[in-house]
Amino acid sequence: MNYKLLGRSGLKVSQLCLGTMGFGTEAGWGADKETSFAIMDAFAEAGGNFLDTANVYKLGTSEKIIGEYLAQRDRDYFVLATKYTLKDNTTNPNASGNNRKNMMRSVEESLKRLKTDFIDVLYLHIWDNITPIDEVLRGLDDLIRQGKVNYAAISDTPAWVVAKGNTLAELMGWSQFIALQVEYSLIQRTPERELIPMAKHFGMTVTPWAPLAGGALTGKYLRGEQGRIKAESNRLNESSQRITKQVIAIADELGVQPAHVALAWTMQQGFSCIPIAGATKVEQLQENLKALDVTLNAEQLQKLDEVSSISLGFPGDFFKEDGVKMNSFGGFYDRVEKR
Incomplete structure (x- = not known):
């Protein structure tokens, strides 16, 4: 395993993140x-x-x-990321949301469950469209100053909110978000419109969840295997099946599993990216680790990009139109004037 810096920090993390959403049998x-x-x-x-x-x-x-596991091992070896926002009990109206009250309560409860004095990376789990971003950042910065959290990160939030937050944090001298967690895979590339360019601008590491699209990119649904994805899911539509078939073809060409190709693709997109690979069996983890030994060549990357391409929408597609040269202001403005 190699290590990478998480965003604009000195925190060294493994190039693959272990997703633990499946720990427990509920x-x-x-x-x-x-x-x-x-x-x-x-x-x-x-x-x-x-x-x-x-x-x-x-x-x-x-x-x-995780808390029971870490209590018996070297806590400082591990970089532990957890999240707050979603409702974890029904005791009060503020048992959910991005607000400071829920943040502080949730962190204290997480520390107890994790049997630790500190959380390495705390994510805002999902944007609530209610709480001011300055309230969020000040709360996170207070937790960091108290030593209960080491770094702040954010997940499932519009790019403009994250951009405003990091700009405000820089101005105020607060801790900035160093990582962005979003759904990203060959089947879900829409973060390329705004979220990923924003993350690159602020030097944030992208930590994709569902990099295998809930198992769809392994090809198991094409083989008729059962899973937890509903039949009407976009991960199983005609476009997704076409993408998966290309993944399988390249995997066969390389003599590896389709999951290895799908994970390797996320790590070869030209920006800091650490996919979160979940596992409920040791064999699943061992298979995912093999992706670290896979390197896709330019032709293979092009085939995957073409089969999974999306519309960037405006202004992304406008910038790519013939005659519009972002590195040539004269040509760009000539085109605008003609319109």
């Missing part, structure tokens, strides 16, 4: 404690140190399992 699926421990052991033995969880995963069981 809702009839997932890994029990013994299996979860074995998965984390295998990840650490491979050099992995970056763990991703959240206060609501498996009703808090994911954090509890």
Whole structure:
């Protein structure tokens, strides 16, 4: 395992992040404690140190399992990321949302479940369209100054909100968001319109969730296997099937599994990207780790880009039109004047 810096920080994290949403057996699926421990052991033995969880995963069981695991090992070896926002109990109207009250309460509860004094990376889990971004950033900065959190990050939030937040944080001397967690895969490339360019501008690392599109990119649904994706899901439509078939073709060409190709693609997009690969079995983790040894050549990347291409919308597509040269102001303005 190689290590990368997380965003504009000195924090060293493994090039693959272990997703732990499946730690726990609530809702009839997932890994029990013994299996979860074995998965984390295998990840650490491979050099992995970056763990991703959240206060609501498996009703808090994911954090509890990780806490029991870390209590018996070197806590400082691991970089532990968790999240706040989503409702984790029904005790009060502020048991959810981005507000400071929920943030502070949620973090204290997470620290108890995780059996630790500090969280390495705290994500805002999802934007609530209610709380002012300055309230969020000041709260996160206070937690960092208290030593309960080391770094701030954000997930599932519009690009303009994140951009405003990091600009405000820089102006005020507060801690900035160093990582951006969004759904990103060959089947879900819409973050390329605004979110990923924004992350590149601010030097944020992108940590994609569902880089295998819920297993669709492994090809198992084309083989008729059952899973947790609903039949009407966009991950299983005609376009997604076409993308998956191309992934399988390249995997066959390389003599690897389709999952290796899909994960490798996310890591070869020209920006800092650490995919979050979940596992509920040790064998799944071991397969995902093999993606680190896969390098796609220019032709393979082009085939994958073409089959999964999306419309950037305005102004992205406008910038790409014939005759519009962003590096030639004269040509650009000539085109605008003609309109």
